[in-house]
Amino acid sequence: MSKFVAVDIGSSFVKAALFDVENPTVLEHIKEAAPSKLPNDNPNKFEVKANLYVEIVTKILKDLSAKYNDLQGLILSTQMHGFVYEKQIDDDPLYISWQDQRCIDLMPGCKLSFLDYLKSIISPEKMASCGVYLKPSMGFCNLFAMLKADPSIKKNGKLYTLGSYISYKLTGNNVCHRQNAAPLGLVNIAENKWNYELLELAGIPEIELPTLAKSDSELVGHFKINDCDISVYPDFGDQQISVLGSNLQDNEALINIATACQVICKTDSIDKGLFETRPYFAGSYIKTISNMPGGRGLDVIINFIKDTVEKVTGKSVKAVEIWNAVHGAYHKDSHELTVDPRFYATYDHMTGGAISHINSSNLRISNIFASLFDEMAKTYWQTIQTLIDKEKLTKIICAGGVSWRLPELLEKIREKASKPCSLSPMEDEALIGLFLISLYCHDPSKSLTDYSAAIAKFIAKR
DSSP: OOEEEEEEEOSSEEEEEEEETTTTEEEEEEEEEOOOOOOOSOTTOOEEEHHHHHHHHHHHHHHHHHHOSOEEEEEEEEOSSOEEEEOSTTOOOEEEOTTOOGGGSBOTTOSSBHHHHHHHHSOHHHHGGGTOOOOTTOHHHHHHHHHHHOTTSOTTOEEEOHHHHHHHHHHSOOEEOHHHHGGGTOEETTTTEEOHHHHHHHTOTTOBOOEEOSSTTOOOEEEEETTEEEEEOOOEEHHHHHHHHHTOOTTEEEEEESSSEEEEEEESSOOOSSSEEEEOSTTOEEEEEOOOSOHHHHHHHHHHHHHHHHHHHSOOOOHHHHHHHHHHHOOSOOTTOEEEOOOSOBTTBOSOOEEEOOOSSOOOHHHHHHHHHHHHHHHHHHHHHHHSOTTTOOEEEEESHHHHHOHHHHHHHHHHHOSOEEEOSSSOHHHHHHHHHHHHHHOTTSOGGGGHHHHHHHHHHO
């Protein structure tokens, strides 16, 4: 038997699976809490010690290799947009998460934010080849802010994606897949090469960048542990793995609602419009609009309710208890109450969300969530129409944990779109994607579509 270890590094959890790629089977499941955000007085900073991720992955490999002596490969799927910046050798660097937004802080002695300054010197035309635009969660923007805010930080350090840092610590090679490199905002996606002009314009041209993998199955290096010599493959984007596992087809739209949310369609070309074009698999792309209202926006309301209950009663309440109450009290009539769910800064909206049209009788939990789901569904449907002609659209797929937990939200999406709307094949669609890419890396002589029968068998066993 040949076995692949797949590790999905998310914002809340690090999940791993051990696959037998010769039989469509999951042999082991591992789930651990992701490393915690470091305390910081600046709420726009979201930093985690990068080596904590390395320790978790190494421990997973150590434990599994002690039980199985035929581990063949390691697949990494990681959260995108963030980065690790190593100032010097043997540094204990920080992972600057996609949830970091330090670039919206004002530059010292300036009325412009770091982000607005970057926008003033780098035009949308300059960013076009990258398929993305300058925005608060982008690695390039927050890297610029970090280096400009602290002159003591060396400007010639090594840059990593989160996945390439982990594989570097395992193999000694800093190689990343373009799926994770592109969201940094520094890659010419058509030519699969770094856009050094952007670093020049930003005044940080000496940074050492990772090597870009040339293919989906390129070998990064080997990690030897116990009796296993494990092949390490380039880091894949968690979004792309989720799309792969959701079985998104042409003329369909995917709403991936997790901590964050993206609306996605497939394309074979680099299209231009009010969206991002991100590398996918086999040389194709996905059109994406990100920073949609998602789980972390819902948490804003949940945390407010938790805080209110605890302050009034002196008793703590769990989020699941609040959600149970929401499901029990939910109804469709919002009585004109309106919730704007844009609680986190985005490219075109920096001022936060709001609850409005409050009158003497409508400020109730049921109305808040009815309006919240209505606004989220309306936003998703409007966004889908930016990506694909609604007359060509055949189906909407909803993936991510939030989709599976909130049938009320899916019903709102069906209502707004008047299109077939279904959940992904499994609640953990990333597991399907990771299994499929493990099959492909095990035998790249076949195409991804050649494994459809194995995937169907895999899903049937779950």
